Structure formats: structure tokens, C-alpha cells
Amino acid sequence: MTSSITLYLFGRFDVAAFRAFAESRARLVCIDMTTERMEGHAIVFLLRGAHALVGMFVMACVIGPASCVVSRWREAVA
Amino acid sequence: MLSLNGWVMDERSYAARLAASLLAIPLTIQTDRRAEIFGPTLGDEEGVYGVGLYEILRHFSRLPNVDRAWPEGDSRLVLEWALEALESFAQARRQALGATMPEKAETDAITLIFRMLEDRLSKAFLEGQEWLSGTSVGFIDIAVFPIAGLARDLGLGMDLYPAVRRFVRKVRQLPGFVTMPGIAACH
């Protein structure tokens, strides 16, 4: 089952680190990831792929790399 | 029914519990935090039969349905070494787990213990001896098992100890094997 969602992340981000992390994770779980917004306090991804794999990606982002803090997040069906 | 007063995180209590399970000795467990300092005790409604692991294991060896010999001669020396090693290991592990900052848990004394254990296990294997206690798993093996099984808590590089790894795997496969926190259940 394919999911298309928009993922909104708010917090404090090291943009370069988060971008590298997200790209690597998207490759690992084999989903399509498009970056809509990438700023120090807000990141927005458009995600498309198998439901479970998109879920894994979301989980990984919410935990995030060591230099970033996600204080708030939400998903919306794209 | 025999009752063990022990503490789930205490390595000596674990050895007693493991012995009872491997030797099919019915045992109830009571939690007694004092075991952390003084080691476990064994008793029943009629009295106390053992204070500390040595006495507990010795009591087990005298039970009617237990066919494991109590080590004598050279084997007794090995058992005494094993019990002393377990005490040292328990202290070092307590320190490592209770430390507020990461510290080097592997002291020279600990390294020597693992070296000796690896030497003994390796020699036994080459000589075709299944267990440190002989042809069946026995009290010496039980006394050292917590050391081998919990080595990770001291950050030891287990790549250096192939015979210890083999020993851990063999014990895990025995019917009646039980774990304690720090020894993975699934393997």
C-alpha cells in the first residue's frame, strides 16, 4: 500500500546534518523524498512509498540526528 | 522447599539460581537486597543451610538427587579460584554499573581473570574435556558463568576470548538454563 504524506518538523536543526541524515535514511528504506522546506527551525518533506517504510522514515526523522531537536511534528496526507 | 534469599542483579545469587535450575533442584526465590553486599543465603522453614555461594553450592552437592561431585584436590583449587574471581568481577561490575561518568571498568585484575578463564577453557577443549568440571557441567562451570555471561557490562572486547564465547554458548543450550538482567534471553 503506497502512502503519500507531507511531514512537518519543527525544532532546532543543523540543516546540513539533517539533510544528510534524511537523504541517507530515505535511500535505506527506499522511499521518495522531496524537500519542500529546509530551515533551522522548520523542515517539510514530501514522502511517497510503501506505508510501513514511510512510517519508518517518519520515526527516524522524529528521533533525528544527534545535532537536532524535534520539538513538534505532524503528518498530513498529501 | 529450599528458599534462596538473593537479589536479581547480584551475580552470586544468579549463580545459585542457575545451579538449582540446571541441577533440577526446586527453589523459591526471595528478594533480599542485602545479598548485594553479603551474597545470597539458602534455607527453609527449618533453618539456614548456606551463607554465600560456596556454602550454597556445597549444600546443593549433598542433596540426594544431585549427582554432581563436589570438587576435590586440584579441582577444588579451581573452584576456589572461580569463586574468588566471581567476587572480584561482581565488585568491578557493581562499580561499572553504578558509575556516574564512564570509567575504565576493566582493571588489570579483571584482565587476568579473563585470561585465566580463557586459558583454562581453551586447554579443556583441546584435551577433549567438555566442561571445567569434567564430563558434565558442574559447580566450577556454574561459578564462572556469570563472569563469562556479563563480560559486556565491563566493556570487555569479547573478540579476544573465543573459548569464553564457546563456553557461554554451550551453557545457554543446557536444559534449565536461566538468565539474569544483562544476559540476553533470545539466542
Added chain:
Amino acid sequence: MIPVALSMDVVFGDIVPVRHEVQELVLWRDEEGMVHGWEDRCPHRGVRLSLGFIRNNRLACLYHGWQFDHEGRCRAIPSHPSLNPPSTIRTENFRVEEKAGLIWIALRNDAKRPLVPPAEGAWHGVRSLAIRATLAALREALVLETGQWRVSSDRLLAVHSPEEEITMVHMAVSDASARVKAAEWLLDLRDSMEEIRC
């Protein structure tokens, strides 16, 4: 290729951590008897695969139970039982050979040194012993100028480097009845090497 373990120390069901220089690896033997050597890191959250367990003829990670088959491909993710994991989820693998009673692994930086393990004859593993001495000191003691192994009469000696100050010496003999004596020799070697260090 780097000798990292004795064959007899990697039986089916064994999961063997190995360190060599900066590399951290895991070895395991499958039901068919083939040995696999991977980076000791689960692609999921980086936990050591050497802490894992064998399940369904695969190596499973202790953390979330992700199972990896003989090719290193993830085949099962317990939290998503009906998911067919994409082929992108896989371990970092190295070529492994089993020769002369030892397990040899080809690491990335090995390309310039295509050293070949000894192929002739039957060898019987004696012991893999950690000696607290540098590789340089062992090379001198064993008269092993280059390469990771040498044969002298009936003994095969091979080395790898788990730490800068610790060298693993693997020993095998061509005559099985000589194993016990060879092990004693190895202990003498350790005693003399470590005495020098003090």
C-alpha cells in the same frame, strides 16, 4: 586477506565479533556451513550485529530483531511482519574465505596486498590467543616480516590486530596430535612477549 579466526571457533550458531585496526566486523556461519563477514553494525540504528542471534538461518539484530540472510539482505522486520523489506536495507559485506583451518577476510584497503592464505594440506586449529604486544613486536618474534601468516615445519601462525597494543595470534598444526604441545608453545610465546613489555 586478513586471518581473523579459527574455523573451529565459528560453528553454526556462533556469532563472532572481530576487530582489526579500525574495522569492526562480525562473522557468522549459516546452516549450509558458509561463513559470512560483515561490518558489525545494523543498518537500522547502528547497533552491533555481534550482539545478535541466529533465527531462521539469518543473523538477527538484538535491538529490533531485523533479520539478515546470507547475502546480508534484510528479510524480516518484526515490527512490520507483512512487509517485504526493500533490497536497499542490507549489511556491508566483505569477502570471506576459509582455508587451512582459518577464516580470512578481504577488507577494503586490502586491494594493494592480495595475500593468499596457504591452501595445501589439512590444518587443525589450536588456539587464537590474544598477546599484549604490538604487531611489530610479534613480527620480530615470529620472524614474520611481511604478510599476515607464515608456516614453519608443521605450524601455521597467523596474526591480526584487534588493538594497537594487542595482537591475536592464530595457530594451526598439520598433525592433530600435536595440538596440545603447540598450545603450550603459544603460551610460552605470550609469557615471553608480555615479559618484554613489562
